[in-house]
Amino acid sequence: MIDLHCHILFGVDDGPQRLEDSLALARALVADRVTRVVATPHILEPPLSVAAIAEGITRLEEEFAARNIALRLIPGGENHYTIPVEEMRTHSINGGRYLLLEFPHSNFPTSARDIVFQLRTAGLIPIIAHPERNADLLRDPDLLQPLIEQGALGQLTAASLAGDFGSPARQCARYMLKKGLAHFVATDAHGADWRPPRMQPGLKEAAKLLGKEAARKLMIENPELVIENRDWPYV
Numbered sequence: 001m002i003d004l005h006c007h008i009l010f011g012v013d014d015g016p017q018r019l020e021d022s023l024a025l026a027r028a029l030v031a032d033r034v035t036r037v038v039a040t041p042h043i044l045e046p047p048l049s050v051a052a053i054a055e056g057i058t059r060l061e062e063e064f065a066a067r068n069i070a071l072r073l074i075p076g077g078e079n080h081y082t083i084p085v086e087e088m089r090t091h092s093i094n095g096g097r098y099l100l101l102e103f104p105h106s107n108f109p110t111s112a113r114d115i116v117f118q119l120r121t122a123g124l125i126p127i128i129a130h131p132e133r134n135a136d137l138l139r140d141p142d143l144l145q146p147l148i149e150q151g152a153l154g155q156l157t158a159a160s161l162a163g164d165f166g167s168p169a170r171q172c173a174r175y176m177l178k179k180g181l182a183h184f185v186a187t188d189a190h191g192a193d194w195r196p197p198r199m200q201p202g203l204k205e206a207a208k209l210l211g212k213e214a215a216r217k218l219m220i221e222n223p224e225l226v227i228e229n230r231d232w233p234y235v
């Protein structure tokens with residue numbers, strides 16, 4: 001499986017702080033049957049540089065090779081919605097047109113539609129990170145609909161489907177899946193112990209709701225299309 005959202009690099013954000021922590025997370029991801037991970041550290045102001053992310057990836061991949069950890073890393077970032085569009089472009093997934101976009105957890109900003117419009121006009125495709133954990137969207141998940149109609153995509157957290165973020169987030173995630181408001185399920189993992197990867201329980205939950213084939217799409221085919229920068233099959 002491909003994890004499109006993961007804080008695996010150490011010492012760059014609120015994810016792992018030491019190499020050992022990143023290695024523990026990497027092993028947890030492998031145990032969770034993940035083979036490729038997009039490294040998506042938080043991109044805030046002032047933004048972490050693309051070079052720093054590339055260095056972090058090279059360093060970790062060397063450590064993986066030395067320890068036979070079968071995990072490939074792909075560059076990306078979790079772009080805070082206040083970051084300028086051109087800065088977001090440099091922090092897209094694998095240098096392509098898709099990027100991870102983060103709104104605040106507390107509220108859904110009134111500028112959300114404008115930001116999606118700006119990104120789409122710039123030829124970029126925002127993937128909205130964990131909408132099921134946003135307070136306003138928990139109350140009214142349909143607020144996401146207009147953004148999806150503008151061409152944005154949605155990424156749920158596997159742990160939300162597993163119930164780790166509580167019943168409301170789980171119900172919201174299930175609703176978004178059923179309504180076609182979510183296109184990916186990823187870990188948003190921050191460590192092997194705190195906020196660990198939960199792809200397998202997430203996959204099981206998604207399969208119960210949508211069937212096995214559709215569930216696999218959320219974790220395999222759709223993320224693959226993104227990291228290969230292929231056209232999104234809008235219907």
Ligand SMILES: [Fe+2]
Binds near residue numbers: 005006007078129188
């Ligand atoms: Fe994240």
